[in-house]
Amino acid sequence: MKQRLRAVVADDEEMSRAxxxxxxxxxxxxxxxxxxxxGDTAVAAIRRLRPEVAFLDVRMPQLNGFGVxxxxxxTLRPSVVFVTAHADHALRAFEADATDYxxxxxxxxxxxxALARVRRELGAAMDSIVPPERDERYARRLAVPVGARLQLLxxxxxxxxxxxxxxxxxCVGDRRYLLRETMASLETRLDPRRFVRVHRSHLVRxxxxxxxxxxxxxxxxxxxxxGLRVSSGASYRxxxxxxxxxxxxxxx
Numbered sequence: 292m293k294q295r296l297r298a299v300v301a302d303d304e305e306m307s308r309a310x311x312x313x314x315x316x317x318x319x320x321x322x323x324x325x326x327x328x329x330g331d332t333a334v335a336a337i338r339r340l341r342p343e344v345a346f347l348d349v350r351m352p353q354l355n356g357f358g359v360x361x362x363x364x365x366t367l368r369p370s371v372v373f374v375t376a377h378a379d380h381a382l383r384a385f386e387a388d389a390t391d392y393x394x395x396x397x398x399x400x401x402x403x404x405a406l407a408r409v410r411r412e413l414g415a416a417m418d419s420i421v422p423p424e425r426d427e428r429y430a431r432r433l434a435v436p437v438g439a440r441l442q443l444l445x446x447x448x449x450x451x452x453x454x455x456x457x458x459x460x461x462c463v464g465d466r467r468y469l470l471r472e473t474m475a476s477l478e479t480r481l482d483p484r485r486f487v488r489v490h491r492s493h494l495v496r497x498x499x500x501x502x503x504x505x506x507x508x509x510x511x512x513x514x515x516x517x518g519l520r521v522s523s524g525a526s527y528r529x530x531x532x533x534x535x536x537x538x539x540x541x542x543x
Contacts, residue, residue: 296409299325299340301333301359302348302374307395311346311374314402321406330354334362338516339464342369344390344409349375364516366498370409429482435461435468444468446481450499450517454492464517487534489513489523497534 298321302308308326315321325336330351337345337359347356354362356373371388376395390412391405433449434441444461453460454474461468470477478488488494495513504512509525523531531537 296321296344296406297324297340297342298322299327299333299336299342299345299369301327301330301336301345301351301356303328303351304348307348307374311402314399315346317399318403318406330356330359330362333359334516337363337369338367341367343413344370344372344406346372346374346393349373349377362501362516364498364501367516370412372405372409430480433461433470433480435470437468442468447485447496447498449486449496450515451496451519451521452477452486452494453521462515462517462519487530489521489527489531491524491527493521493523495521500535503531503535503537 298315300308300311300315300323302311305328308328312323312326315323324340324342325333327333327336330347331354333345333347334354336342345359347359349356356371356375360368360371370390372391372393373389374393374395374397391408393401393405430446432443432445435444436442444463448463450462450464452474453462455469457473458469458471459474459477461470474488474492474494478486478494481494485498486494486496489511495515499515499517501514501516504514506512506522509528511523511528511531513521513523515521
C-alpha cells in the first residue's frame, strides 16, 4: 500500500490551483490539507500542518515559491515540487533542493512521476533517521491554565518564552499562554539542546529561529518563523553564538 501524502498546494492562479488539486485527487493517496493563493499563506499552512509535500508555484505576488522555502527552517521544510510555466527557473529549483519541477501544462503521468520521486525521497529519509535521545530530565509538556482548565502544551511547539515579572509568556505561533513561573525556573525544565536563553527576559527554541542579524555592542536581533523579533543581551553573546554555531562568523 502506498504511503498517503499530505500536501499543501500554493498557486495564485485559481484555475491552475484547481487543476492541480483535481489531478492530485485522481492519482490517489494524496490528502490536500491546504490550498493557498499566496506565499505568506503557504508558509503559515506548512508551519501549522507539517505536510509531507508542498506544490509551490514559482511566481506568486510578494512571496514567491523560492521565498516560501527560504522562510521555513530546515526542520519544517517538506518535500517541494515547484510548478511553473517558465522553464528558466529549473536550475534554481534544483539548487534549492527541490524534489521535482513541473512545467505547465503537465500531464497526470508526469504528476505521478513527481509523487513517486517524493515517496522515494521520504522513504530514504526515514531509513536514515536515528531518533534523537530525549533526556527525561527535561519536560516534554507543560500544563498551562486556559480558563478553568489546564492545557498540556508540547514544549516543541513553543517558539519563544518572554519574562513577565513572576510569570512567563509562552509564544506558540500567534497564540500566547501565561504561566506562573520565573524564567530561571522554567529554563531548568527545558532541554538546552532545544532552547537557549538569549536575554534575561528572552528564551528561544533553536528550530523556531528564522535568521539572526548582528547588532552593535555584542548583541543580535533574532527573527522567529512566527514573525516575532527578540534581541539578545550582550552578556548572553557567547551562549547564543555557541548554540547557533556562529564560531566562524566575525563578531560585531
